[in-house]
Amino acid sequence: MPPNAPGASWVRTRLRAAPWPAVVFGVLVLVTAFLAAVLPRAVEAYETDGLREAVASAAPESTVLELKTEQPGLNRPEEARAAEVRPEALAAVDGRARALLPEPLRVDPAESAYGVRTGKSLQALDAWLPRPDGLLPRFTLLAQSGAAGHATVREGRLPTADGSVTVDTRSVEGAVTAETARTLRLRAGSTLTLDGFTDGPLTVRVTGVLQPRHPERSYWSAEPVLRTPAMASDGGRPPQFYWEAGVLLAPGAAPALLGGQGEPERYWRFAPATGRLTGADTAALADRIASLEDGPALVRMRAVAGPTAQLSTGLEQVVGAYAQTRDAVAPVVAVAAFGITAVAFVVLLMSGGLAAARREGELALLRARGGSLGGIAGRLLAENAVPAVPAAACGLLLAVLVVDEARLLPSVLGAGAVALLACAALPVRAAVAHRRPRAHQGRDDLARARPGGRRTVAELTLLVLAAGSVLTLRRRGPGGDGDLLVSAAPVLVALVAALVLVRLYPLPLRWAAGPAGRLRGVVGFLSLARAGRSPAAVATLPLLALLTALTTAAFGGSVLAGVADARDRAALLETGADALITTPDGAPLPAGLAPAVRGVAGVRQVTAVGVEFASEGASDEARSLTVAGVEPESYGELAGRMGLGGFEAGRLRMRDGVLDAVASPEVAERLGRAPHRIVTDAGPLTVRITAVRPRTPAVPEGEFLLVDAAGLKGSAGPSTLLAAGAGLDTKALRAAVRGAGSGLSVTLRSEARAALSDAPLQAGAERIYLWAVAAGAGYAVLALVLGLVRSAPERAALLARLRTLGMTTRQGRRLLGLEALPQTLLAAGGGMAVGWATVGLLAPGIDLDRLALADTSGVTPPDAVLRTDLWSLALPAAGAMLLAGAVAVAQAWWAGRRTPISHLRAGDMR
Numbered sequence: 001m002p003p004n005a006p007g008a009s010w011v012r013t014r015l016r017a018a019p020w021p022a023v024v025f026g027v028l029v030l031v032t033a034f035l036a037a038v039l040p041r042a043v044e045a046y047e048t049d050g051l052r053e054a055v056a057s058a059a060p061e062s063t064v065l066e067l068k069t070e071q072p073g074l075n076r077p078e079e080a081r082a083a084e085v086r087p088e089a090l091a092a093v094d095g096r097a098r099a100l101l102p103e104p105l106r107v108d109p110a111e112s113a114y115g116v117r118t119g120k121s122l123q124a125l126d127a128w129l130p131r132p133d134g135l136l137p138r139f140t141l142l143a144q145s146g147a148a149g150h151a152t153v154r155e156g157r158l159p160t161a162d163g164s165v166t167v168d169t170r171s172v173e174g175a176v177t178a179e180t181a182r183t184l185r186l187r188a189g190s191t192l193t194l195d196g197f198t199d200g201p202l203t204v205r206v207t208g209v210l211q212p213r214h215p216e217r218s219y220w221s222a223e224p225v226l227r228t229p230a231m232a233s234d235g236g237r238p239p240q241f242y243w244e245a246g247v248l249l250a251p252g253a254a255p256a257l258l259g260g261q262g263e264p265e266r267y268w269r270f271a272p273a274t275g276r277l278t279g280a281d282t283a284a285l286a287d288r289i290a291s292l293e294d295g296p297a298l299v300r301m302r303a304v305a306g307p308t309a310q311l312s313t314g315l316e317q318v319v320g321a322y323a324q325t326r327d328a329v330a331p332v333v334a335v336a337a338f339g340i341t342a343v344a345f346v347v348l349l350m351s352g353g354l355a356a357a358r359r360e361g362e363l364a365l366l367r368a369r370g371g372s373l374g375g376i377a378g379r380l381l382a383e384n385a386v387p388a389v390p391a392a393a394c395g396l397l398l399a400v401l402v403v404d405e406a407r408l409l410p411s412v413l414g415a416g417a418v419a420l421l422a423c424a425a426l427p428v429r430a431a432v433a434h435r436r437p438r439a440h441q442g443r444d445d446l447a448r449a450r451p452g453g454r455r456t457v458a459e460l461t462l463l464v465l466a467a468g469s470v471l472t473l474r475r476r477g478p479g480g481d482g483d484l485l486v487s488a489a490p491v492l493v494a495l496v497a498a499l500v501l502v503r504l505y506p507l508p509l510r511w512a513a514g515p516a517g518r519l520r521g522v523v524g525f526l527s528l529a530r531a532g533r534s535p536a537a538v539a540t541l542p543l544l545a546l547l548t549a550l551t552t553a554a555f556g557g558s559v560l561a562g563v564a565d566a567r568d569r570a571a572l573l574e575t576g577a578d579a580l581i582t583t584p585d586g587a588p589l590p591a592g593l594a595p596a597v598r599g600v601a602g603v604r605q606v607t608a609v610g611v612e613f614a615s616e617g618a619s620d621e622a623r624s625l626t627v628a629g630v631e632p633e634s635y636g637e638l639a640g641r642m643g644l645g646g647f648e649a650g651r652l653r654m655r656d657g658v659l660d661a662v663a664s665p666e667v668a669e670r671l672g673r674a675p676h677r678i679v680t681d682a683g684p685l686t687v688r689i690t691a692v693r694p695r696t697p698a699v700p701e702g703e704f705l706l707v708d709a710a711g712l713k714g715s716a717g718p719s720t721l722l723a724a725g726a727g728l729d730t731k732a733l734r735a736a737v738r739g740a741g742s743g744l745s746v747t748l749r750s751e752a753r754a755a756l757s758d759a760p761l762q763a764g765a766e767r768i769y770l771w772a773v774a775a776g777a778g779y780a781v782l783a784l785v786l787g788l789v790r791s792a793p794e795r796a797a798l799l800a801r802l803r804t805l806g807m808t809t810r811q812g813r814r815l816l817g818l819e820a821l822p823q824t825l826l827a828a829g830g831g832m833a834v835g836w837a838t839v840g841l842l843a844p845g846i847d848l849d850r851l852a853l854a855d856t857s858g859v860t861p862p863d864a865v866l867r868t869d870l871w872s873l874a875l876p877a878a879g880a881m882l883l884a885g886a887v888a889v890a891q892a893w894w895a896g897r898r899t900p901i902s903h904l905r906a907g908d909m910r
Helices: 006-017 019-057 078-084 087-100 178-184 251-259 279-294 296-305 315-358 360-368 373-402 409-433 453-476 483-487 489-504 506-517 523-532 536-575 593-598 632-642 665-671 730-740 749-755 760-790 792-804 809-845 870-897
Strands: 065-070 113-118 138-144 151-156 171-177 191-194 202-212 230-233 241-249 264-270 310-312 579-582 605-615 624-630 658-663 676-680 683-692 705-708 720-724 745-748
Touching (some): 006 019, 006 373, 019 315, 019 409, 019 760, 065 296, 078 251, 087 251, 087 264, 138 191, 151 171, 178 202, 178 241, 251 264, 279 296, 279 310, 279 315, 315 360, 315 409, 315 483, 315 489, 315 536, 315 760, 360 373, 360 409, 453 489, 453 809, 536 745, 536 749, 536 760, 536 809, 536 870, 579 593, 593 605, 593 720, 593 730, 605 632, 624 676, 658 665, 665 683, 683 705, 730 745, 760 870, 809 870
Parallel strands (some): 138 241, 624 705, 658 683
Antiparallel strands (some): 065 264, 065 310, 113 138, 113 264, 171 241, 191 202, 230 241, 579 720, 579 745, 658 705, 676 683
16 A cells, blocks of 8 residues: 555554554454464474374384395306395495385484395204203394494404305304393304204304494394394294394305305395474375385385385384374364364454444444445555554464474464454454444343344354264264364354353343342342343353353363373373382392381382282183282272272181182182182182272282282292382382392382373373463453453443442442343353363263373273363353452442543533
């Protein structure tokens, strides 16, 4: 717009005449635009952190991409076969294969490797090697690249091989890790003789013992047997076990593996780099991995690595599990996003309504003097755009600075929508109100308002949408198509409730006005009359904002309460008590441990438990059973304190050679109440079940049988110590355990609880939900203040007029407070009722398990149930009532400070 244009002159004049309203309006737009821009960025940020954490924390053997192909064909000359497995040829294929990996897959070169390995382990022939069940150990040979950069030589040197190694070579050098050397009694200079070669065994001379620098990373853990030997079973009945281990050869020794029956294969392992992954890459990752495993990308890989090459990885399972968690969490978070969006939308509309009411006379005069709707609306739009557009741009910039590593487009769209709504609220409101020139506007009293047919149709449409969304959510949960409508269910319910309450609100005002008029004082009657004369629009929008905010707060508080309860329960099931102390390999507890733990500050109860394993019969098909020997009195009290199936000490007694027992429901159903003979590690027992409990601290997962430890005559003694007490001194507890013996492990319930909240996806979603509820409450407060400010001049004039008639200052404060009371009570009571009803209606369709529980360490977690949280219902409602009363009192105090003449003017019709 040219600087001398009439519109520009209008804008300058208006902004100079009322600068402070423009400043306040700009601040409101800035904050709203910031929230609209930062919300999608924050969601994408925690989704990105969640994806990176999911890939980085998964086992390397599950995430590494392994391209492998069989050994070169036997129909080829030996020289050609050997050339294809030498380091130079493998490195060339490695470079070309990396270049073919599609985005967003990226390789971490430091942890990637290539080489040749024996697909089938080779049996060692050396009799001096450890043989647990008389079976000789087996070794996997790997001629893998990059050993020097991933290990420190603790003894000897790295293996070497020159270009003279061929298919017929039967002596090579190798290295083992320190753990392999310790387990299999190897050292530098040891010699391994491996079977599986046609013209004699292969001799591997161990030249070095290596200490991996990062044993948990892909180089060593993509094939765990290379890092740590493991026991393997021969599959017989009963099974017999032998050692499986790995030996690292020099890369140049790979041709020697071609001469045996170990089924050698070439491989290229690509460790995924997580630093540049984003949450938006999830779907693309799944598609690219599928293409690499069996699709066009695999065809391109075969052109480089050979026609029989295959690419395998477990990364798709890791990404898929993350995507399922994200998809379960997102609709729950969207509920909070819809709530704050609805409240912010109402507040922006109210800001436009407040400006239109403040300038009612000015706009009516312009229309009466021939001003066109388009011209007036255009000037108002330009007037609002001057503060709103820069404020929205600043909010967008602030959101980008606060949260990085997220896409810009969603934030731009959010801030742009806020700017558009802020600019259009006043012009549209003015154009609708002044469609026709008018000299006087009739009263729009709430008590006398009669809704028209269009409003009725709109309300019925909203009712149908709300009912449909609630029914859909209850039937199939928050996943699937139509998530936007389903996630908006609490907001739609609040909107319908607000419209219903606005329709019902005039009825009690009419009923109460008659009895109030017969009272001696005038304050009660005047307050009810004033409440009924409030404009319908002034009552509807604040009520809508308050109900939406209170419903969202109640729903959000219930979500957070359900999440907290599920995490508390899962942590308790993992530890069984406030502290769990165990010995390695089930060894007996040190003699002085229990007294030392009992003396720690905060410890209220200590009990020792010995765990035995028993069978319910003598056949091979007999079912295994966990039998816990406990101290009846202390254990029963601790179980009751923890809420895990407490019982009286008399339930565990020895009577006539039969041990009374407490059992899980499955065991009780299977054994019955009659005496039953079982065989434990400590010897045979005859037990009789006297009580049934679904869970117990000593065995939080699976079937169990509790007996008096005194009846387990052949038992080695307790191996677990459970401690309970509020405010445990964790440092003193660990110190006491260290002082009592070595090798003991301490697991704290508080640490297990904290671990359940550390996952980036769950923690980020919970944080977003909390801040969204807080922001919605702030907007609701602002809506309440705007509603009171809009009617403030009229109230001040009324109070001044009544003061001239003899009303005291105290009566004036009571009048304004009682006038605001009906609407505030309606909002508070309605908000509590709607919040309670919303949680009850939507609870069957909300799954909080994935939001609550990131990791339960193998223990079956309890269901995270959405339940009504009374504090989330009562506190916001009480806060709204207190705020409304405080504003009314402040307004009466401010009006009382000024003289009546400042509020009353000749010709003023207020």
